Amino acid sequence: MAGILGKPMNSIPTIPSEAEAAALDSELKGLIADVLGLDPAQAAAFGPDSGLFGHLPELDSMAVAGLLTEMEDRLGIVIEDDDVDGEMLETYGALRAFAQAKLASR
Amino acid sequence: MISTWTIAGPYGATTDELLVAFDRARARRVLVCPAWFDEANKLRRFTVEVMRRLDAAGIDSFLPDLPGCNDSLAPLGGQTLAGWQAGMQAAATTFAATHVLAIRAGALVAPAHLPGWHYAAQSGPKLLRGLIRARTIAAREAGREENADALMEWGRAEGLMLGGWTLGAAMIRELESAEPALAEGQSDIAQSQLGGNGLWLRAEPGDDSAQADALAGIVAGSAP
Numbered sequence: 001m002a003g004i005l006g007k008p009m010n011s012i013p014t015i016p017s018e019a020e021a022a023a024l025d026s027e028l029k030g031l032i033a034d035v036l037g038l039d040p041a042q043a044a045a046f047g048p049d050s051g052l053f054g055h056l057p058e059l060d061s062m063a064v065a066g067l068l069t070e071m072e073d074r075l076g077i078v079i080e081d082d083d084v085d086g087e088m089l090e091t092y093g094a095l096r097a098f099a100q101a102k103l104a105s106r
Numbered sequence: 107m108i109s110t111w112t113i114a115g116p117y118g119a120t121t122d123e124l125l126v127a128f129d130r131a132r133a134r135r136v137l138v139c140p141a142w143f144d145e146a147n148k149l150r151r152f153t154v155e156v157m158r159r160l161d162a163a164g165i166d167s168f169l170p171d172l173p174g175c176n177d178s179l180a181p182l183g184g185q186t187l188a189g190w191q192a193g194m195q196a197a198a199t200t201f202a203a204t205h206v207l208a209i210r211a212g213a214l215v216a217p218a219h220l221p222g223w224h225y226a227a228q229s230g231p232k233l234l235r236g237l238i239r240a241r242t243i244a245a246r247e248a249g250r251e252e253n254a255d256a257l258m259e260w261g262r263a264e265g266l267m268l269g270g271w272t273l274g275a276a277m278i279r280e281l282e283s284a285e286p287a288l289a290e291g292q293s294d295i296a297q298s299q300l301g302g303n304g305l306w307l308r309a310e311p312g313d314d315s316a317q318a319d320a321l322a323g324i325v326a327g328s329a330p
Contacts, residue, residue, distance in 0.1 A: 034303040037310055040246060056170075061145055061247060062269055063309035065240035081242055081254045 024075075024091040026102065028096055029076060032051045050094025053086065064089060109260055111170050111200060121180050124171040126154060128161035128203070135166040137203035137220065137324065139194055139212030142233065143271050145306040147174070149209060151313050153304050156207075159322030168201045170194075178276075183265055186231075186282035191264045206292070207325055209307060213286035221291030225321060226304055230284030234258075236278040237268035258282075295324055 021022070033043035036058040053059050068079050079102070088098045111125040129135075138157065141149045157167040172193045174182035189304045194215040198206070208215070213227035238254050247254040257266060258319035261278040271280075288294065300320040305312045 035307050035309060037308045037312060052218070058309040060309065061244035062240045065236050065242050066309070068239060069236050079317055084239075084246070086246070093285060 009098040014098060021100070024099060025096065027074060028071075028092075028099060032067065032092075032103065034069055035063060048091065048096070050092040051079055051090065052092055052095060053089035058088075075099060075103060110208055111197065113173060115180065115323055116161075116249065120180070121173055123173060124177055126157070126166070126169040127170070128157055129166050129201075129270065132164055132166045134164070134205065135168065135201060135203050136160060136205045136207050137198050137217070138169040139192070139206060139208040139216050140169060141210035141228075141306060142204075142271055143211075143237070145210050145228075145247040148306050148308055148311045151311060152318055153209060155313065155315065155318040156322045156325075159318060160326060163322065165326055166277075168203065170201075172196045174226055181272070183274045183276065186276045187214065187284055191217075204327075205280075208286075214281075214284050216286075216289075216292070218286070218289035218292075220289075223293055223295050223325060224286055224288060225295040226297045226306075227286035229286060230281035234268075234278065234281050237271070238274075240269050245246065275280075275299060295321065299324065 016035055029043040029046055030040070032038065032046070032052075033040045036043075036056060038056075038058070039078070053064060064084075068084065070078065077099070083102075090096050107126060107128065109125050109127065110122040112120050112122050114120050114264055116228070118267060135325075139151060140153055140256060156248070156287060160167045170193075172185070172190050174181035175219040176217055191214075191250060195217050198204070198217045198220055203217075203220055206216045206220040208222070208224045208227065210226055210228045211233050213224040216224065217223070233281055241257065242252045242254055258278070260266065261268075261275065262282075263275055265272065265274040300317045302317055305314060305317070322329065
Protein backbone atom coordinates (compact mmCIF):
# COMPACT_ATOMS: atom_id res chain seq x y z
CA MET A 1 0.00 0.00 0.00
CA ALA A 2 1.07 3.57 -0.54
CA GLY A 3 2.43 5.36 2.51
CA ILE A 4 0.76 8.34 4.13
CA LEU A 5 0.78 11.52 2.06
CA GLY A 6 1.71 9.43 -0.98
CA LYS A 7 5.28 8.94 0.20
CA PRO A 8 6.75 5.58 -0.78
CA MET A 9 6.96 3.13 2.10
CA ASN A 10 10.50 2.15 1.30
CA SER A 11 12.11 5.53 1.90
CA ILE A 12 15.54 5.04 3.40
CA PRO A 13 16.94 7.21 6.20
CA THR A 14 18.84 9.57 3.88
CA ILE A 15 15.45 10.74 2.50
CA PRO A 16 16.31 11.85 -1.04
CA SER A 17 13.70 14.00 -2.75
CA GLU A 18 11.14 12.06 -4.74
CA ALA A 19 12.49 13.53 -7.97
CA GLU A 20 16.01 12.38 -7.11
CA ALA A 21 14.78 8.94 -6.20
CA ALA A 22 12.80 8.66 -9.43
CA ALA A 23 15.81 9.81 -11.46
CA LEU A 24 18.04 7.23 -9.79
CA ASP A 25 15.41 4.56 -10.34
CA SER A 26 15.21 5.15 -14.08
CA GLU A 27 19.00 5.55 -14.40
CA LEU A 28 19.60 2.27 -12.60
CA LYS A 29 16.99 0.38 -14.60
CA GLY A 30 18.39 1.75 -17.84
CA LEU A 31 21.88 0.75 -16.78
CA ILE A 32 20.83 -2.81 -15.93
CA ALA A 33 19.01 -3.10 -19.26
CA ASP A 34 22.13 -1.87 -21.10
CA VAL A 35 24.54 -4.18 -19.33
CA LEU A 36 22.38 -7.27 -19.51
CA GLY A 37 20.89 -6.55 -22.91
CA LEU A 38 17.40 -6.78 -21.41
CA ASP A 39 14.30 -5.41 -23.06
CA PRO A 40 13.94 -1.93 -21.45
CA ALA A 41 10.32 -2.85 -20.63
CA GLN A 42 11.52 -5.84 -18.60
CA ALA A 43 13.90 -3.65 -16.60
CA ALA A 44 11.27 -0.93 -16.18
CA ALA A 45 8.98 -3.51 -14.58
CA PHE A 46 11.53 -4.27 -11.82
CA GLY A 47 10.16 -3.84 -8.32
CA PRO A 48 12.07 -3.80 -5.03
CA ASP A 49 11.78 -7.58 -4.73
CA SER A 50 12.80 -8.43 -8.29
CA GLY A 51 15.68 -10.90 -8.15
CA LEU A 52 19.03 -10.01 -9.72
CA PHE A 53 22.21 -12.02 -8.99
CA GLY A 54 21.28 -15.69 -9.00
CA HIS A 55 17.95 -14.96 -10.69
CA LEU A 56 18.92 -13.45 -14.04
CA PRO A 57 20.97 -15.88 -16.16
CA GLU A 58 22.72 -12.95 -17.86
CA LEU A 59 24.16 -11.71 -14.57
CA ASP A 60 27.37 -13.70 -14.04
CA SER A 61 30.39 -12.42 -12.13
CA MET A 62 31.87 -10.68 -15.17
CA ALA A 63 28.55 -8.94 -15.82
CA VAL A 64 28.33 -7.90 -12.15
CA ALA A 65 31.79 -6.36 -12.45
CA GLY A 66 30.67 -4.52 -15.57
CA LEU A 67 27.48 -3.37 -13.85
CA LEU A 68 29.37 -1.98 -10.84
CA THR A 69 31.93 -0.21 -13.03
CA GLU A 70 29.12 1.33 -15.07
CA MET A 71 27.35 2.43 -11.88
CA GLU A 72 30.56 4.15 -10.78
CA ASP A 73 30.91 5.94 -14.11
CA ARG A 74 27.30 7.00 -14.56
CA LEU A 75 26.41 7.81 -10.96
CA GLY A 76 29.78 9.27 -10.03
CA ILE A 77 30.25 6.99 -7.02
CA VAL A 78 33.11 4.76 -5.89
CA ILE A 79 32.27 1.19 -4.96
CA GLU A 80 34.77 -0.52 -2.67
CA ASP A 81 35.30 -4.26 -2.74
CA ASP A 82 34.03 -4.48 0.82
CA ASP A 83 30.73 -2.92 -0.26
CA VAL A 84 29.97 -5.78 -2.58
CA ASP A 85 28.08 -8.66 -1.05
CA GLY A 86 25.41 -11.10 -2.10
CA GLU A 87 22.68 -9.22 -0.29
CA MET A 88 23.24 -5.97 -2.13
CA LEU A 89 23.04 -7.78 -5.47
CA GLU A 90 20.19 -10.09 -4.65
CA THR A 91 17.27 -7.82 -5.42
CA TYR A 92 16.69 -4.68 -7.38
CA GLY A 93 15.49 -2.90 -4.24
CA ALA A 94 18.72 -3.73 -2.38
CA LEU A 95 20.87 -2.47 -5.26
CA ARG A 96 18.87 0.75 -5.47
CA ALA A 97 19.13 1.31 -1.72
CA PHE A 98 22.89 0.74 -1.95
CA ALA A 99 23.22 3.27 -4.79
CA GLN A 100 21.08 5.75 -2.88
CA ALA A 101 23.23 5.42 0.24
CA LYS A 102 26.41 5.84 -1.83
CA LEU A 103 25.03 8.97 -3.47
CA ALA A 104 23.99 10.40 -0.12
CA SER A 105 27.44 9.85 1.39
CA ARG A 106 29.35 11.55 -1.41
CA MET B 107 39.37 -12.51 -46.19
CA ILE B 108 40.56 -14.91 -43.49
CA SER B 109 44.23 -15.84 -43.59
CA THR B 110 47.30 -15.70 -41.37
CA TRP B 111 50.18 -13.35 -40.86
CA THR B 112 53.64 -14.12 -39.55
CA ILE B 113 54.97 -12.27 -36.57
CA ALA B 114 58.49 -12.41 -35.20
CA GLY B 115 58.63 -13.51 -31.58
CA PRO B 116 61.45 -13.21 -29.11
CA TYR B 117 64.64 -15.18 -29.74
CA GLY B 118 64.18 -15.14 -33.53
CA ALA B 119 61.16 -17.45 -33.49
CA THR B 120 58.15 -16.64 -35.65
CA THR B 121 54.52 -17.55 -35.17
CA ASP B 122 51.57 -17.53 -37.53
CA GLU B 123 48.50 -15.73 -36.24
CA LEU B 124 45.00 -15.31 -37.60
CA LEU B 125 44.29 -12.35 -39.86
CA VAL B 126 40.94 -11.01 -41.03
CA ALA B 127 41.54 -8.59 -43.89
CA PHE B 128 39.74 -6.73 -46.65
CA ASP B 129 42.72 -6.11 -48.90
CA ARG B 130 42.11 -4.81 -52.41
CA ALA B 131 45.35 -2.81 -52.61
CA ARG B 132 43.55 0.50 -52.12
CA ALA B 133 45.16 3.73 -51.00
CA ARG B 134 43.65 3.85 -47.51
CA ARG B 135 44.60 0.88 -45.33
CA VAL B 136 43.33 0.78 -41.76
CA LEU B 137 45.00 -1.37 -39.11
CA VAL B 138 42.39 -2.41 -36.53
CA CYS B 139 43.62 -2.90 -32.94
CA PRO B 140 40.76 -4.85 -31.36
CA ALA B 141 39.43 -4.80 -27.81
CA TRP B 142 40.91 -7.26 -25.32
CA PHE B 143 39.82 -10.36 -23.46
CA ASP B 144 36.09 -10.66 -22.80
CA GLU B 145 35.51 -7.36 -24.58
CA ALA B 146 37.22 -8.83 -27.65
CA ASN B 147 34.53 -11.51 -27.80
CA LYS B 148 31.70 -9.08 -27.19
CA LEU B 149 32.95 -6.68 -29.86
CA ARG B 150 34.25 -9.16 -32.44
CA ARG B 151 31.21 -9.19 -34.68
CA PHE B 152 30.79 -5.42 -34.38
CA THR B 153 34.46 -4.92 -35.30
CA VAL B 154 34.19 -7.04 -38.44
CA GLU B 155 30.90 -5.34 -39.35
CA VAL B 156 32.73 -2.00 -39.25
CA MET B 157 35.42 -3.49 -41.52
CA ARG B 158 32.76 -4.69 -44.00
CA ARG B 159 31.41 -1.15 -44.17
CA LEU B 160 34.90 0.29 -44.68
CA ASP B 161 35.38 -2.21 -47.52
CA ALA B 162 32.17 -0.99 -49.13
CA ALA B 163 33.44 2.58 -48.72
CA GLY B 164 36.62 1.77 -50.63
CA ILE B 165 38.93 1.37 -47.64
CA ASP B 166 41.12 -1.66 -46.88
CA SER B 167 41.30 -2.91 -43.32
CA PHE B 168 43.29 -5.47 -41.35
CA LEU B 169 42.44 -7.19 -38.09
CA PRO B 170 45.47 -9.20 -36.96
CA ASP B 171 45.45 -11.48 -33.93
CA LEU B 172 48.28 -10.91 -31.50
CA PRO B 173 50.21 -13.84 -30.01
CA GLY B 174 48.26 -15.43 -27.18
CA CYS B 175 44.87 -14.25 -28.47
CA ASN B 176 42.04 -16.33 -29.95
CA ASP B 177 43.44 -19.36 -31.81
CA SER B 178 47.10 -18.47 -31.24
CA LEU B 179 49.48 -21.29 -30.34
CA ALA B 180 51.55 -18.88 -28.23
CA PRO B 181 50.67 -18.97 -24.51
CA LEU B 182 48.86 -15.86 -23.31
CA GLY B 183 50.70 -15.95 -20.00
CA GLY B 184 53.99 -15.23 -21.76
CA GLN B 185 52.76 -12.07 -23.51
CA THR B 186 53.71 -8.56 -22.46
CA LEU B 187 52.30 -5.15 -23.27
CA ALA B 188 55.61 -4.15 -24.86
CA GLY B 189 55.52 -7.33 -26.94
CA TRP B 190 52.01 -6.61 -28.16
CA GLN B 191 52.96 -3.02 -28.98
CA ALA B 192 55.88 -4.31 -31.04
CA GLY B 193 53.50 -6.83 -32.64
CA MET B 194 51.07 -4.13 -33.76
CA GLN B 195 53.99 -2.06 -35.01
CA ALA B 196 55.12 -5.06 -37.07
CA ALA B 197 51.58 -5.52 -38.35
CA ALA B 198 51.45 -1.88 -39.45
CA THR B 199 54.61 -2.43 -41.50
CA THR B 200 53.55 -5.81 -42.89
CA PHE B 201 50.22 -4.48 -44.14
CA ALA B 202 51.54 -1.04 -45.13
CA ALA B 203 48.82 0.52 -42.97
CA THR B 204 48.05 4.18 -43.50
CA HIS B 205 45.71 4.57 -40.50
CA VAL B 206 44.88 2.88 -37.22
CA LEU B 207 41.48 2.25 -35.64
CA ALA B 208 42.00 1.19 -32.01
CA ILE B 209 39.07 -0.14 -30.03
CA ARG B 210 38.92 0.03 -26.20
CA ALA B 211 42.17 -1.39 -24.72
CA GLY B 212 43.45 -1.76 -28.28
CA ALA B 213 44.42 1.91 -27.87
CA LEU B 214 47.24 0.74 -25.58
CA VAL B 215 48.97 -0.91 -28.55
CA ALA B 216 48.07 1.50 -31.37
CA PRO B 217 51.21 2.37 -33.37
CA ALA B 218 52.02 6.03 -32.70
CA HIS B 219 53.29 6.74 -36.20
CA LEU B 220 49.88 6.15 -37.79
CA PRO B 221 47.12 8.75 -37.87
CA GLY B 222 43.73 7.43 -36.84
CA TRP B 223 41.20 6.97 -34.07
CA HIS B 224 40.81 5.59 -30.56
CA TYR B 225 37.25 4.40 -30.09
CA ALA B 226 36.17 4.45 -26.40
CA ALA B 227 39.78 3.90 -25.32
CA GLN B 228 40.26 2.01 -22.07
CA SER B 229 43.17 2.40 -19.66
CA GLY B 230 45.19 -0.47 -18.21
CA PRO B 231 44.16 0.25 -14.60
CA LYS B 232 40.45 0.25 -15.53
CA LEU B 233 40.83 -2.99 -17.42
CA LEU B 234 42.58 -4.63 -14.48
CA ARG B 235 40.05 -3.28 -12.02
CA GLY B 236 37.15 -4.85 -13.90
CA LEU B 237 38.89 -8.21 -14.19
CA ILE B 238 39.96 -8.24 -10.54
CA ARG B 239 36.47 -7.29 -9.45
CA ALA B 240 34.93 -10.11 -11.47
CA ARG B 241 37.35 -12.51 -9.81
CA THR B 242 36.62 -11.37 -6.25
CA ILE B 243 32.87 -11.56 -6.91
CA ALA B 244 33.17 -15.07 -8.35
CA ALA B 245 35.29 -16.11 -5.36
CA ARG B 246 32.78 -14.73 -2.91
CA GLU B 247 29.99 -16.57 -4.67
CA ALA B 248 32.01 -19.75 -4.30
CA GLY B 249 32.41 -19.09 -0.58
CA ARG B 250 36.03 -17.96 -0.75
CA GLU B 251 37.24 -14.55 0.32
CA GLU B 252 39.71 -12.84 -2.03
CA ASN B 253 41.05 -9.37 -1.59
CA ALA B 254 41.80 -7.10 -4.56
CA ASP B 255 45.00 -5.65 -3.08
CA ALA B 256 46.37 -9.06 -2.18
CA LEU B 257 45.51 -10.39 -5.65
CA MET B 258 47.33 -7.50 -7.31
CA GLU B 259 50.37 -8.03 -5.12
CA TRP B 260 50.43 -11.69 -6.09
CA GLY B 261 49.82 -10.80 -9.74
CA ARG B 262 52.75 -8.39 -9.90
CA ALA B 263 55.05 -11.14 -8.69
CA GLU B 264 53.59 -14.33 -10.13
CA GLY B 265 50.89 -13.42 -12.67
CA LEU B 266 47.17 -14.10 -12.31
CA MET B 267 44.26 -15.91 -13.90
CA LEU B 268 41.61 -13.24 -14.39
CA GLY B 269 38.24 -13.91 -15.97
CA GLY B 270 39.71 -17.05 -17.52
CA TRP B 271 42.70 -15.23 -18.99
CA THR B 272 46.18 -16.04 -17.76
CA LEU B 273 48.14 -12.82 -17.43
CA GLY B 274 51.85 -12.88 -16.72
CA ALA B 275 53.44 -10.78 -13.99
CA ALA B 276 55.09 -8.45 -16.51
CA MET B 277 51.80 -7.82 -18.29
CA ILE B 278 50.07 -6.98 -15.01
CA ARG B 279 52.84 -4.61 -13.95
CA GLU B 280 52.77 -2.89 -17.33
CA LEU B 281 48.97 -2.54 -17.36
CA GLU B 282 48.97 -0.92 -13.93
CA SER B 283 50.35 2.26 -15.44
CA ALA B 284 49.26 1.93 -19.08
CA GLU B 285 47.25 4.92 -20.32
CA PRO B 286 46.11 5.33 -23.91
CA ALA B 287 47.90 8.29 -25.49
CA LEU B 288 46.76 10.04 -28.64
CA ALA B 289 49.69 10.45 -31.01
CA GLU B 290 49.83 13.18 -33.61
CA GLY B 291 47.02 12.77 -36.12
CA GLN B 292 44.99 10.54 -33.82
CA SER B 293 41.69 11.51 -32.25
CA ASP B 294 39.22 10.05 -29.78
CA ILE B 295 35.82 8.74 -30.80
CA ALA B 296 33.50 8.76 -27.80
CA GLN B 297 30.68 6.26 -27.43
CA SER B 298 28.20 9.17 -27.52
CA GLN B 299 29.24 9.84 -31.14
CA LEU B 300 27.92 6.41 -32.12
CA GLY B 301 24.59 6.64 -30.32
CA GLY B 302 23.40 3.88 -28.03
CA ASN B 303 25.51 2.10 -25.46
CA GLY B 304 28.84 0.38 -25.88
CA LEU B 305 28.47 -3.27 -26.84
CA TRP B 306 31.29 -4.21 -24.44
CA LEU B 307 28.89 -3.47 -21.58
CA ARG B 308 26.64 -6.32 -22.55
CA ALA B 309 26.84 -9.61 -20.72
CA GLU B 310 26.67 -11.40 -24.08
CA PRO B 311 28.25 -10.66 -27.47
CA GLY B 312 25.96 -8.43 -29.49
CA ASP B 313 25.64 -6.49 -32.69
CA ASP B 314 24.36 -3.05 -33.62
CA SER B 315 24.26 -2.10 -37.28
CA ALA B 316 23.48 1.56 -36.55
CA GLN B 317 26.60 1.86 -34.38
CA ALA B 318 28.70 0.04 -36.98
CA ASP B 319 27.41 2.48 -39.62
CA ALA B 320 28.32 5.42 -37.37
CA LEU B 321 31.86 4.24 -36.58
CA ALA B 322 32.64 3.30 -40.18
CA GLY B 323 31.16 6.63 -41.26
CA ILE B 324 33.49 8.57 -38.97
CA VAL B 325 36.52 6.64 -40.21
CA ALA B 326 35.56 6.84 -43.88
CA GLY B 327 34.52 10.48 -43.62
CA SER B 328 37.57 11.81 -41.86
CA ALA B 329 40.36 9.66 -43.30
CA PRO B 330 42.39 11.93 -45.57
